[in-house]
Every structure is written in C-alpha cells, then in structure tokens.
C-alpha cells in the first residue's frame with residue numbers, strides 16, 4: 001500500500017491490522033486479495049479540479065483511493081470544506097473525476113442532506129413505488145418490493161401516511177426505502193442526520209446499518225460530522241484538504257482522532 005495514503009506509520013500499521021481486504025497499491029490489476037469480500041465501491045487515485053478565474057484549475061480532490069466491501073457501512077469524516085460531498089458526487093457519477101478510476105456497483109443511489117428534496121409523492125407507499133415504473137413490474141411485485149423496503153427501514157406501518165406528516169428522519173428513511181425497492185447495491189448518503197434530532201438520527205443510522213448487514217449485498221458510504229455515529233460503522237475514511245489521510249476500522253480511526261485532538265491542544269499549550 002502506498003505510504004502516501006497514511007498520515008503516519010502508526011496509521012498505516014493500524015490499517016494493516018484492520019479487516020481491510022482491498023489492496024490500494026498502484027499498478028496491480030486487482031484490488032482484492034484472495035480472502036477478500038466482494039468490493040462494492042472502489043476508487044483509485046481520484047482527483048477532481050474545477051476551472052477557476054485566477055489559476056488554470058482549482059484542485060478539490062487530490063489522489064483519493066478508497067474501497068468499501070459489500071455488506072458494510074463505512075463513514076467519510078472530515079471538517080467542513082475538506083471535499084466529502086465532492087468525493088461522494090464523484091462516486092455517484094454526478095461529477096466526472098479529472099484523474100483516477102472508479103468502479104461502483106449498480107444500481108446505486110445518492111441520498112441528499114435535505115429530506116424535503118427527495119420525497120416527491122403524496123404518500124409513503126407511492127413515494128417508495130415512484131422509481132419502480134421503469135422495471136415493468138406487476139402491481140403485486142411493486143407492492144411486495146415496497147413492503148420489503150419499508151420494513152427494512154422500520155417504516156412499514158407508515159405506508160399510507162401522507163408524506164408531509166412525517167418527521168425529517170422518517171422522510172430520510174422513506175428515501176432510503178425508495179433506493180432499496182429499486183434493488184440498489186450501493187447507498188451514498190450525504191450528511192443525512194445534520195438537520196435531525198437525536199431520535200430521528202438514531203432511526204436513520206440504524207435503518208442504514210440494518211440494510212447493509214441484513215443481506216450482505218448492499219454497501220453504504222455515509223458522510224457525517226457526528227462522531228457518535230462511528231459506533232455503527234465497519235470502518236471510516238478521514239479527509240483533510242481534498243485528501244484521504246487515514247482509513248481503517250473504528251478503533252484505529254478513534255485513536256487517530258484522539259491523537260489529532262491531543263496534538264491540537266498541545267499546539268496551543270492549553
């Protein structure tokens with residue numbers, strides 16, 4: 001693995017000890033070793049720049065490599081403006097990387113921060129069924145897919161409810177059910193819990209955790225700034241200034257964050 005991915009030898013060592021099975025070394029064709037789980041999201045050396053008035057190009061993402069196995073929930077952490085949403089959009093295919101390669105299982109779904117931007121139909125059931133038109137299913141098949149998806153996010157009993165009577169977190173869970181009903185294999189979730197209270201926050205994160213761990217085929221990448229959500233993750237990436245500077249399992253990420261905090265306090269001699 002390239003040392004440049006890690007902020008320190010300790011971080012690299014922590015990663016080596018984690019359950020990570022994806023080789024990010026440049027040059028090899030396969031990113032998996034023999035004992036690997038299937039990889040659902042794989043990006044290698046991704047960069048993204050935008051045109052700027054003052055210079056030829058303004059780099060937003062710099063040499064980001066990551067992979068997420070099927071059946072796992074990984075988190076993408078970092079301060080505001082470090083590039084999390086941009087990376088997620090690149091993985092979703094909404095932005096084209098300037099450099100690098102990516103492979104993301106399909107179907108994939110991008111769920112946005114604001115719940116009101118993604119629920120479109122008058123009732124919960126109709127909203128989850130909305131995206132199924134393209135599959136030419138029978139009415140019974142639609143009903144069955146909608147019920148299974150709503151059950152997975154704990155919203156089955158709300159199927160007849162008007163959308164406007166739901167809380168923000170319930171709307172997020174309906175949006176996730178819509179993705180599951182379309183048999184999405186990859187969920188890309190951008191700060192879903194930012195506007196939610198603690199109860200709603202827990203409902204959404206537990207729904208996502210349940211979706212990924214229940215059948216082993218769905219992978220989720222969850223952008224958050226709420227560190228308490230880490231306890232639901234199988235692993236995490238930490239970004240700084242457009243780069244992934246650390247990744248690993250939850251204990252190694254927590255150790256990394258604690259070390260960062262300690263360095264910060266020491267720096268100011270507090």
Ligand SMILES: Nc1ncnc2c1ncn2[C@@H]1O[C@H](COP(=O)(O)OP(=O)(O)O)[C@@H](O)[C@H]1O
Nearest residue numbers: 050058060078079080081082083084085086087
């Ligand atoms: N289209 C763009 N043009 C110029 N700057 C952008 C564009 N998109 C994102 N940025 C800048 O890139 C940085 C990363 O943005 P973003 O990915 O939204 O960060 P995050 O989600 O971590 O808060 C920010 O400084 C943002 O202002």
Ligand SMILES: [Mg+2]
Nearest residue numbers: 084085086191
């Ligand atoms: Mg963002």
